[in-house]
Amino acid sequence: MRSLWSFDAQSWDNAAVPLIDRVAAMVLLFGSVFIMPTVVNCFLGDRLDVPDVLIFSALPGVIAYRLIPASAIPLRRVTPADVKWCALVIIPLLLTVGIITMGWTSLLKLFQIPFMETQPWLAVIKEYHGVQLVQLFFGLCVLPPVVEELLFRRLIYGELLRFGAVTAFVVTAVLFSVCHFFVAGIPGLFVLGVAFQLMFLKQKNLAAAMVLHGLVNSAAFLNTVFS
Secondary structure, rough: OOEEEOOEOOOHHHHHHHHHHHHHHHHHHHHHHHHHHHHHHHHHHOOEEEEHHHHHEEEEHHHHOOOOOOHOOOOOOOOOOHHHHHHHHHHHHHHHHHHHHHHHHHHHHOOOOOOOOOOHHHHOOOOOHHHHHHHHHHHHHHHHHHHHHHHHHHHHHHHHHHHHHHHHHHHHHHHHHOOOOOOHHHHHHHHHHHHHHHHHHOOOHHHHHHHHHHHHHHHHHHHHHOO
């Protein structure tokens, strides 16, 4: 399949990157976001505050970027068109995710399935102020979008393209939703994964997906701070 709904779906083939580098990058990126924060918190939690833990945990993700040649990453400066599309979709996207999440959590409560109301890293936001709050914002709203978009929208999507663009599209969004280990957010995260992938494919720029991802995380962050 050459295209996916008029979007260029094949441009992000992983053939230009050696397999061992792709695997190493995926391991580092996944560990950076989903494993390292817990590990670092367990071993250094008595010495580091949560903002420091999140920033320290991002180091493997930074290293992963060095394994992928710049020419193999469709990453360029954010353009006015990227900003325009992110601005157009952010409010409808947040409303859609909010409605879906409300319906999903109502079902979980109906069937008495236990779940956390808030993601653990968001739950600690109110404990910090000043410089540490800025660090926490950086660790939640800047680093994760950069790391996760390379992992899911570029590498995993690129690996799955051999099974067809639609399969790669759907499976990537599913993996994105379940890998956050947040039951209450699974459907909403799936929708976000779809939106980020569409933004990437439409704008042919990984940075556009990172910006949209960062806006979504920032909205959750600010909502927690001021609620």
